[in-house]
Amino acid sequence: MIMTCLLVACQKEQPEMAELNAGCDCAEEVSAEFTISEIFAYGIPDAEFRTITDSCFTTQNIAFYALEEDAQYTWYIGSEKLTEREVVRYFDESWQNAKIPITLVVKKQANTICFPNDDGYDSITKYLYPKTKQYSFDTTYLEGWYRMKGSHLTDSVDIKLDYRGKNNNGTSGNMQLDVYNFDGLGSNIINQNDCRRNFRECFSQGELWGRFKIGMDGLVVFDFSSVTPPLPIQYFYYEGRKL
Numbered sequence: 001m002i003m004t005c006l007l008v009a010c011q012k013e014q015p016e017m018a019e020l021n022a023g024c025d026c027a028e029e030v031s032a033e034f035t036i037s038e039i040f041a042y043g044i045p046d047a048e049f050r051t052i053t054d055s056c057f058t059t060q061n062i063a064f065y066a067l068e069e070d071a072q073y074t075w076y077i078g079s080e081k082l083t084e085r086e087v088v089r090y091f092d093e094s095w096q097n098a099k100i101p102i103t104l105v106v107k108k109q110a111n112t113i114c115f116p117n118d119d120g121y122d123s124i125t126k127y128l129y130p131k132t133k134q135y136s137f138d139t140t141y142l143e144g145w146y147r148m149k150g151s152h153l154t155d156s157v158d159i160k161l162d163y164r165g166k167n168n169n170g171t172s173g174n175m176q177l178d179v180y181n182f183d184g185l186g187s188n189i190i191n192q193n194d195c196r197r198n199f200r201e202c203f204s205q206g207e208l209w210g211r212f213k214i215g216m217d218g219l220v221v222f223d224f225s226s227v228t229p230p231l232p233i234q235y236f237y238y239e240g241r242k243l
Contacts, residue, residue, distance in 0.1 A: 024114035031069060032106040032122040037063040038198040040087065051201040052216060054126065056139070057133035058093045060198070065103060065239070068122075071108035077100075078205065095130040102126050132198060142202055142212065146220055148240035150184055157184035159222065161202075161212060163195065176203050182226065183236065189228065214242060 036054060041047035042061035056062055065086045066073050075082040077089060078100065081199035091100075103125040110120035131141075141164050149156045160180035177195040180188045201213040210224025222238040 008154065014085065027111050027114040028117050029118045030071070030106060030108045030110055030120050030122050032066070032068065032104045032124040033071055033122065034064055034066045034102075034104050034126070036126060037065065038200070039063055039088070040196050040198050040203070047196065048199075049198075049203055049211075051198040052212065053198065053200045055129040055131060055199050056091065057197075057199050058091055058096045059089050059133050061090050062128065063088045064104070066104055066106060068106050068108060069157045071106045074104040074107075076105075089106070091128075091130050091228070093132070096132045098130055100128045100130070102128055116224070141199055142214065143196070146222075146238075146240055146243040147243055148184075148220065148222060148235060148238035150238045152236070153184045157181060158243070159176040159238070163197075163202075175202075175207075176201055177206075179208055181203075182208060182224075189226075210236075218242075 035052050036056075038049040038056040038112050039048060039050050041049075043101070047126040048061040049065065063086060066075070071085075073083055073085055075087050077087065080089075092142065103123065105123045106121070108120050110118035122206075137215050140163055143161055146159050146161070147156050148159050159182060161173050162178040162180065164178075175195040175197060176191055177193040178188070178190045179193070182189055187222060189207050192206050193204040196203045196205070201211060204224060205227045208224050208226055211221070212224070215221065218238050218241065220238075220242055222236065222237055226236065241242050
């Protein structure tokens with residue numbers, strides 16, 4: 001009889017523990033994690049696009065965005081101290097080739113039920129590397145050969161991206177993107193694609209319409225449509241690496 005009572009007592013405690021930890025599977029400790037995004041054509045609705053990065057062109061706007069919701073934020077960017085969740089700053093040519101520390105401090109009431117040792121405070125420092133924005137893309141980060149795999153192909157193929165001044169003299173603010181072997185079958189698009197670009201990403205507008213990007217993890221993604229005759233429009237999606 002005594003043994004039976006003890007077993008019943010243990011069984012009655014289990015639901016109480018489950019209720020105490022309800023919701024902890026999705027809970028996280030307070031974090032100062034944030035993203036850095038380079039913004040092309042900031043504030044222009046039909047032209048703006050953002051690329052998560054650690055490097056950027058000078059003469060571009062950069063957004064710093066805290067991932068933690070509903071917290072107290074303190075940014076330290078150069079000599080500035082800022083308190084919004086998202087901060088956008090413009091870096092002119094005086095910042096080229098600099099290593100800029102970006103620090104975020106986050107304070108928030110911690111979930112001590114799920115994380116008894118969380119003090120509700122976190123701080124992270126990342127670095128931004130502005131590069132000179134040139135109109136001759138001879139040494140651009142994006143230019144070169146890539147080994148890519150597309151869903152429409154059984155094997156990987158090599159695709160080349162080539163950038164140059166729109167008038168081929170380096171004086172144009174827009175760039176031309178030439179793509180060699182874009183379909184994996186030997187087809188090229190030359191002198192037909194106006195290129196809006198961030199350091200890690202180009203948004204092509206022309207006979208090839210879409211994005212060409214090197215991610216922070218090194219993964220390369222080409223996601224574009226071909227509107228060259230004959231129609232209908234062809235869609236291409238590749239993943240791979242730069243050679």
